[in-house]
Amino acid sequence: MQRLIAVAVCAVLLSTGCGYLFDKSAAEAEFDTYLKEMHGDKTILGRTCAGTDSDGDGYVSCEANVRGLLGTEQMVIVECAASFTWASGCKSKVIPLR
Numbered sequence: 001m002q003r004l005i006a007v008a009v010c011a012v013l014l015s016t017g018c019g020y021l022f023d024k025s026a027a028e029a030e031f032d033t034y035l036k037e038m039h040g041d042k043t044i045l046g047r048t049c050a051g052t053d054s055d056g057d058g059y060v061s062c063e064a065n066v067r068g069l070l071g072t073e074q075m076v077i078v079e080c081a082a083s084f085t086w087a088s089g090c091k092s093k094v095i096p097l098r
Contacts, residue, residue: 024051024060026083031062034090039076042066049080058087 027049035044047064054060059079067073081087 027060027080030080
């Protein structure tokens with residue numbers, strides 16, 4: 001019975017209700033691909049993605065610290081597609097101005 005209720009809740013809230021369980025791993029896979037394609041010449045010092053899609057747009061925030069060939073470190077901040085969405089890949093993070 002509990003499983004049936006959970007499935008019903010997920011069906012109603014699919015875009016934000018169920019996706020949060022899987023956003024991080026799907027987004028991390030997309031982010032790894034992005035980093036290889038866009039920053040392949042740099043050393044990745046660390047990377048992480050948020051565990052939830054807080055604004056419901058199908059993307060979660062990801063960031064990485066990378067080091068270039070000359071030793072300069074850079075923070076890469078993007079939003080990457082979460083699972084259970086039509087979205088794919090990563091996009092630049094947009095900071096809204098008020």
